[in-house]
Amino acid sequence: MERVPILKIGGVLLVSIQIDLQDQSVLALQEDLAEKISSTGAHGVVIDISAVEIVDSFIGRMFATIASISRLFDADTVVVGMRPAVAITLVELGLTLGGVRTALDLERGMKILGQLGRGRDA
Amino acid sequence: MPPRSDGPEQIPIDADDDVVRVRQLVRTYAQQTKLSLVDQTKLVTAASELARNTLIYGGGGFARVEEVSDGRRAGVRASFHDEGPGIPDLTLALADGWSSGSGLGLGLSGARRLVDQFDLDTEVGRGTVVTVTKWKR
Amino acid sequence: MTDAGDAQRLTELLRANADSLIDRWVGEVASLLRGRATRTELEADFREFFAALLPLVGNDGKDTGAPEFAEIRSLTEEYSRARVRAGFTPSETASSVFSLKREVFALTENENDPELFRQVMVFSGLLDALGLLTFEFYARARDEIIREQSEQLLELTTPVVKIWEGVLAVPLVGTLDSARTQVVMEKLLEALVETGSEHAIIDITGVFAVDTQVAQHLLKTVVAARLMGAECIVSGIRPQIAQTIVALGIEFGDIMTKASLADALRYALRRDGVDLVHREVR
Structure with a gap:
């Protein structure tokens, strides 16, 4: 099973998914992220899925789960780079990702986290 | 890019990474048949849901993928076979939000919305076969 | 169905008079199309068509799907498609084929040979079949154009x-x-x-x-x-x-x-x- 690497950039954890995710990798990523947020005290998580060709209900549910876990550690989650075909399919599938924040690309995702982070410190 | 496949192809679904292989095989066929990108994505996503069902609820089985034609247009057909416990209440299983295992319960009903044709053949104690088809627009 | 050997007399006549026949055929069609196609264009098309037609003399054209029709079919298709794009009517397109018939009748009308007459009748049937084929290809090509245009229209009417x-x-x-x-x-x-x-x-x-x-x-x-x-x-x-x-x-x-x-x-x-x-x- 392949593991998805997690990078730390300042106070943000970056997860860039470059592989065809199997369910075990999804579960492992959730665990690794919980571990990493707690150990680094990161204030945000960016999940870059611009290379992901399909998101089924299992992967889609992961985004919501990661967002919920992050929230417990007072961190925000942004999913960036979802492809149009993937978005259309998710809507048809009936999955809305419930409250997970999204952005067009990595740069905008980081900007959103920056704004949210400032709001928290104030 | 995997080599071109002619005729039906069958692969086992016995482990977690087989689901990924099913997705890749279905994508190969969808690309060969020149489905639009959105239709490819819908079909592969449906296949992913159904292959996971075969693995989790059916206790494993196999998938069969083939290029089909109804005389007017080409399409891709994928079927998922298991010899598991079968589905006792179909109406319930096809309703949104129902699930007897893990997942959001979007598996069957969600997959049905993503394809053009959806056939379900199930018998309690014998197993289940789900066949889906996506036609070229 | 008669085989080509039976129509030797007509084949010989056609071959011997090929140049003058094609010249008159081109002339008639050119005047029919009133300058919308040049004589040079028509001549090139008709020479090719005539060459592909000669081996088929003696065939009654009842089965234009047969393998020996492959070449003439593709020429007819090409010709019909070009006519659709150039805005000619289906009748104008088919007349190009039928016009040859009139020239062949003119060529043979003074010969007092019942066998030759029979061969000309068979040949006439062949040209009828090919004329109808132009209709078929014409319609098919027009369907394609309509489909293309409606797709283009969709693109045009929905700009982002x-x-x-x-x-x-x-x-x-x-x-x-x-x-x-x-x-x-x-x-x-x-x-x-x-x-x-x-x-x-x-x-x-x-x-x-x-x-x-x-x-x-x-x-x-x-x-x-x-x-x-x-x-x-x-x-x-x-x-x-x-x-x-x-x-x-x-x-x-x-x-x-x-x-x-x-x-x-x-x-x-x-x-x-x-x-x-x-x-x-x-």
């Missing part, structure tokens, strides 16, 4: 335009059907990624009717755009359409709607931190 940095607009006009809405929506989502725009305005001022399916596609697009990190604003809902939407019980939910395209643009800009101010004009 960038109206400001980060703001796209799709003005929808006319009757929306489910297939068209789907195409437009896919195009819009693609354009959001390509241009890196966070706002899209779907303007339906020019739309006369919305049914449940179309409304569903609009809704799904808005939700899909949101998943991608962009926001859609629907503008220009006519009063009748507003009534339909309410009557159909379609839930527009938390979708941003604005009365006009201008309102929608102002809203998008404000969200992007752009304020528009009136400058004192002197």
Whole structure:
């Protein structure tokens, strides 16, 4: 099973998914992220899925789960780079990702986290 | 890019990474048949849901993928076979939000919305076969 | 069916008089088409056609799908397609083939040979079959053109335009059907990624009717755009359409709607931190 690497950039954890995710990798990523947020005290998580060709209900549910876990550690989650075909399919599938924040690309995702982070410190 | 496949192809679904292989095989066929990108994505996503069902609820089985034609247009057909416990209440299983295992319960009903044709053949104690088809627009 | 050996006499006659025959054939068709095709063009086409036709003399043309017809079929198809594109009518196209018949009759009418007469009748049947074939290819080519044009029209009538940095607009006009809405929506989502725009305005001022399916596609697009990190604003809902939407019980939910395209643009800009101010004009 392949593991998805997690990078730390300042106070943000970056997860860039470059592989065809199997369910075990999804579960492992959730665990690794919980571990990493707690150990680094990161204030945000960016999940870059611009290379992901399909998101089924299992992967889609992961985004919501990661967002919920992050929230417990007072961190925000942004999913960036979802492809149009993937978005259309998710809507048809009936999955809305419930409250997970999204952005067009990595740069905008980081900007959103920056704004949210400032709001928290104030 | 995997080599071109002619005729039906069958692969086992016995482990977690087989689901990924099913997705890749279905994508190969969808690309060969020149489905639009959105239709490819819908079909592969449906296949992913159904292959996971075969693995989790059916206790494993196999998938069969083939290029089909109804005389007017080409399409891709994928079927998922298991010899598991079968589905006792179909109406319930096809309703949104129902699930007897893990997942959001979007598996069957969600997959049905993503394809053009959806056939379900199930018998309690014998197993289940789900066949889906996506036609070229 | 007769084989080519039976028609030796006619074949010889045709071969011996090929140049003058083709010349008169070209002349007749050229005058028929009144200068819309040059003699040079016609001559090149007809020479090729004539050469492919000679081995078929003696064949009654009842089965033009047979392998020996492969070459003449493809020539006929090419000729018919070119005629469709050039705007000729189906009759004008078929007449080109039938005209040859008249020239062949003229060539043989003074020969007092019953066998030759029989051969000419068979040949006449062959040309009839080929003439009908031009109709078939003509119709097929025209169907293709119509299909192409309707696709182009779809592209033309549904442009995705960038109206400001980060703001796209799709003005929808006319009757929306489910297939068209789907195409437009896919195009819009693609354009959001390509241009890196966070706002899209779907303007339906020019739309006369919305049914449940179309409304569903609009809704799904808005939700899909949101998943991608962009926001859609629907503008220009006519009063009748507003009534339909309410009557159909379609839930527009938390979708941003604005009365006009201008309102929608102002809203998008404000969200992007752009304020528009009136400058004192002197």
